[in-house]
Amino acid sequence: MATLFLVMIYLSFITLGLPDSLLGAAWPTMHKDFDTSLSFAGVLSITIAYGTIMSSLASGTILKRLATGQITLLSCLLTAFALLGFYYAPSMIWLIVLALLLGLGAGSVDSALNHYVAKHYKAHHMSWLHCFWGVGATLGPIIMAAFMSGQQGWREGYVTIAFIQFAMVVLLFITLPLWKRMTSHQTTVIHEDKELQNNLDHISLIEKPMQLKGVKITLITFLFYSGAESSVILWGSTYLVTIKELEAVVAAQWISMYYGGMTIGRFITGFVTYKVSNHMLIRSGLIIALVGALLFMLPLPIICSFIGLMLIGLGFGPIYPCMLHDTPKRFGNDQSQKLMGYQMAAAYTGNTLLPPVLGWIAAQTSIIILPFVVASYIIIMLLGSERMNRILKMRITDVSTCKHYSLKSEKCTQ
Template identity: 30%
Template sequence: MQSVGRKNGWVPITIAALAFASLGLPDGALGVAWPSIRRELGLPLGELGSLLVVMTVGHLLSSFGSGPAAARLGAGRLLLWSNLAFAASALGFALAPGGWALLLASLVWGTAAGMIDAGLNAYAAARFSPRVITWLHACFGGGAMLGPVVQAGGSWRGGYAVVAGALGAMTVGLALTRGQLDEAADAAAVAALLPPPPRLAETLRRRVAWTGAALFCLYTGLEATPGRWAYSLLTEARGMAPDRAAYAVAAYWASFSLGRVLSGFAAHRVAPRVLLRAALAGAPAGAILVWTGSGGPGSVVGLMILGLCFAPVFPLLIALTPDRVGPGHASHAIGLQVSAAALGAGALPGAIGLVARRAGLEVVGPFLFGTAVAVLLLYGAVESRARITPPPSA
């Protein structure tokens, strides 16, 4: 594994960075496009929740099968076909005549995203150093930052056509370079990342694995919420101009990306647990600003604080998993956590849509604050239990 990790070539790193960015691009576009989509197609506010649930189902189903698919197809071919499906889903959004077409495109979107997400992370874990992996995750935020910019000031259909074109160009790039990815991804290293089936039941019997999964579910729902609902909150509930609101959401993703880049530098100077506690402790402050900021700059500053605080959380929680559950159970626990993360990223923003349909969009602020506090408390409980019950080595 170490020898594989040292063979960092610029071509594979560049391809992986662009792939992570392409994964974030449509993610950032949806929240900004949604008000225009629902007005044109006559859909209720909470219908976004249905789309997110369908995406989550597709993501979960495909991520479970990504390991065997990567071993059978190779990293290059897996990313090529998944990215092609991803581009098709964006085109489906651009051409959708009604809500049923959006649901179908959402299923393809979630399925393709799950395969790309799991495949990229498996490839990166076998190939790159932790610092490179952190910076690759920053590229996701960069793509998500561009999503609102693409949708700002124009037709939502045109915005999704641009997204489809960008993903199509990425697909062409993968077709031209997939041989280099397949050569770089050592089959034995990828196979070593797949958890041995006999140990799964034992891992699932450990409470710390489930509390960790609950933490991931709650946290990723929190992280996804500003990207999904901040634009609707600022424009429909607080009267902010659409262009300004789009750039406010872009600012959230920009600070998120910047935070991940900075955390890559800080990783060798600050203990991961210290950095993680500081990030989680700062998030409620940003949430309060979003909650109380009305339509002024306070909301934008709050979003940027949230992005900066959220930036290191997911990579550090992944990195600390072996310490919590033991190296022998880490692969299974991480698989459980990533699945829970996909569930939270779809279910929690979806639930906000259902509540907002009755109570209004101002529920977003209290949700952000309450969930940020809950994540901080749950993380403290998870770490306390890990200290009380030392993890087994296998």
């Protein structure tokens, strides 16, 4: 029963990733069918992101009213209907409405599943689950390309993904009692510092999430992580073609290797977490990514740029899942429910805003700034991560000797 339940969670992460990369794969054909500009994809992308951010911010409140299994079922159903709507959409207005629904369907389930796994499972499952999200995000364009290269078109690609989502809805509905049964039997994962965790669970009930010391630092780290990751994906090919003088096809292949490095990094991290703590993996990942960014920017032989790109992806691999898994340890189980949504919202905000800002600055100067900007993002993340580690270290010492400890002031109030 436990194995079947875990398989359901893994399948949920695959279906969560399936729609994320469809728009980019289908848009070169879609915009012609709707007689609109190529740049209008940005409007749809921002609309999806807006819905996702709003849904993520509301996830803490939703989780108080619905169980994780119910949220997963309803979100998957909403996503399936939105994707089916793309198949029937007669105009761009409909696409905007459906894009909003797609974002609303993604945000809450992403936060809810991440919170559930962080609370009930060890760190290796978090890394592997995000690796499986990558499987879904990779399969989406492959399925879409298969339809677009044949007699059928992008609409058939969307309806196929929609039917996969509906099949997942049926599975989730059938196994809904299993979610309830497993939740009642599962216990919270106790992280490295058991005494700290017990104290956090007790005192976090009376604290407001945004007042907790370290929350703002953590949200900034999520913002810049997603900004760095998506900036490389969006502008990496342009940098390689413009600055390194590669052919466009070769540059696109190199960017796929960057994504492959990230997926491999998360797969390997799942095994390493048995022996190494999350904060050590985050630190190591940031250092590896920084070395990669330096190789990417320096005027070295082209193979060094390739190695640098792979190292950036490999280093980024453990950061996101490890930070998510550490949320209950950092802020307590009660507050982590709401803060998980805040963190997802910060990540989606970075993913939405920072790459376009970088593109605008590059248009005024040169795309040569890409690796410098990515390196600066990584340094900000490294400083923020180390600051959070120091806060935790002081908290461990103080909480163990204090019965009335305030997370807001990080001081003993007795």
